Amino acid sequence: MTAVAPATVPVYTAPPWYRRAKTWQMVARYAVAVGLTIIFLFPVYWIFIMAFKTPEEVFASPPIWAPSSLQLNSFRKLFQDGEVISVWNSLVTAGVSTLVAMFFGTICAYSLARFRTGGNNLAIWIISQRMIPPIVIVFPIFMLYAALGLIDSFFGLIVLYTAFNLPYVIWMMRGYIEDIPLELEQSALVDGWSRWQMLWRVVFPMVKGGLFATAVFAFIFAWNDFIFALVLTRTEVTTFPVKVTSFFGQQQTFWAKIGAMSILGTLPIFFAVAALQRFIVRGISLGAVKG
Amino acid sequence: MSVAVASGGGFGRWADRRFKYLLILPAVLILLLVGVFPFINILIVSFQDISLIFEDRSFHGLLNYKRLFTEARLWQAILHTVIFTLVALPLELVFGLLMALLFLEPIRGRQVFLALLIIPTVISPIVAGATWRLMFDNQFGPINQILGWAAGEPVPIIWIVQKGFVWPAILIAEIWQWTPFMFLLLLAALSNVDKSQVEAAQIDGASNLRIFFRIVLPAIKPVLAIVLLIRALDLFRLFDVVWALTQGGPGTRTETLSTYAYVQGFQQFETSYTSAIAFVVVVLLSIVVVLALRRVEIAR
DSSP states (O other), X not given: OOOOOOOOOOOOOOOHHHHHHHHHHHHHHXXXXXXXXXXXXXXXXXXXHHTTSOHHHHTOSSOOSSOSSOOOHHHHHHHHTTTTHHHHHHHHHHHHHHHHHHHHHHHHHHHHHHHOTTHHHHHHHHHHTTSSOHHHHHHHHHHHHHHHTOXXXXXXXXXXXXXXXXXXXXXXXXXXXXXXXXXXXXXXXXXXXXXXXXXXXXXXXXXXXXXHHHHHHHHHHHHHOOHHHHHHOSSSSOXXXXXXXXXXXXXXXXXXXXXXXXXXXXXXXXXXXXXXHHHHHHHHTTTSOOO | OOOOOOOOGGGGGGOOHHHHHHHHXXXXXXXXXXXXXXXXXXXXXXXXXXXXXEEEOSOOTTHHHHHHHHOHHHHHHHHHHHHHHHHHHHHHHHHHHHHHHHHHSOOTTHHHHHHHHTHHHHSOHHHHHHHHHHHTOTTTOHHHHHHHHHHTSOOXXXXXXSTTXXXXXXXXXXXXXXXXXXXXXXXXXXXXSOHHHHHHHHHTTOOHHHHIIXXXXXXXXXXXXXXXXXXXXXXXXXXXXXXXXXXXXXTTTTOOHHXXXXXXXXXXXXXXXXXXXXXXXXXXXXXXHHHHHHHSTTOO
């Protein structure tokens, strides 16, 4: 075998027309991307600025695209009229139910992931619970709650949100737990730790990211819920989406209040989603796409 | 897309039976309490005859189930739901796919675009509904205004009332809210397609269309299946956006299965009849969901 002299590789430079075409393509893609973003965000902008308009600007027709000043009166009115309590109600019901669902859901997920408890059938039954339309879930629950006196109670709504979020939490956490290696848990047990110590000190810290992401999504699902709260609340526990619909009147719709309430109900989600970028794809696809 | 490897094997040996059942006990109890026990109740009620004006707890056989077949309004609502799903789902899929292709190649500020574009999907559907009610408002909404500029004269469309406009209005709101969902998941799926295969096919001179159908589509099929399943089930339960925009009206023109069941159960107080609807929907959908889940990737 004689050594073959390495062929000299010519340095390839793209011809100028090619680079120009590439640049133009990039500009075009950029323009489309920006245009799309504007289209998707414009409606949100439109409802949000309602909160900052003066009453004259709110009811101007044809509508005004940008208010001349940023009024905070609509927020003040939400506080004065006591409607802002609905945001607090949402926070309590979504927050408490998320914590409960996270705890019971994660330990259940651990059992499913590591011991294959109930096999695939139990797991499929659990996730199928989530895919039934809420209206047919809430109808029998309404009858049950009416009999138990749980209509318009924090306890009743929290129990339902917990049950609603459990399948999601179990399903997601099962996936996250399956992703972590088994060896640490084995050595923790060999070292004489109890199983609960192992869960708290080894497993939960290892799936911290997944726990956090799942909790935020569970919170958002409960926070955004309308139909359960519509059926099961009257005056005391009204959540913010139900309050929003109460501003639609026969004669007049209170757009400024709807705008202000939308901002209060949406801002927490903006921050949560911005913090969660890495987990969004997995979180909304029920774990089917791992980003 | 990585699929989690089953890692339960070596564990069973020292798995304490009590411990593993103790862990699932609270969750399963809550799910049984909320998911199963009430359904036994509605099964019983559905055989009775209870409504606002009338409470007869004796056994009436299939009375309410027979009514399911004769109630034209129910079938109209089901038809609306099915047609809406069949129209909205492909549109969301195509728009989502086109957007995903736009962002597949590197583009500066991609993370910022993604963070902004996901916003419609994560906001409350009621806020989305209220938003579009305002957008379509014939006095305070910008849509008629923009159409007016294009037409050169005022456009007097009342979107949420007029025949021929009310369904498109709901459709636009729904597509606006859920196309980003499709987009994000398809983008993730497309990013995971093996590039070397695509390049090899390109060198062999395969056309882009052929590459898409022969290599890309089979690779993203599992994700596509689960995404379509999630969205189809979501569309089937369509309620919030319709409620915020039209409440099923005018008349019953935009009634869906969910708004119909709501009206029957909570406004007309047709307790037994609504129980029958709920029971049938739960049984049928449970079968569909379990069969579908067994087929798609999600059930490992």
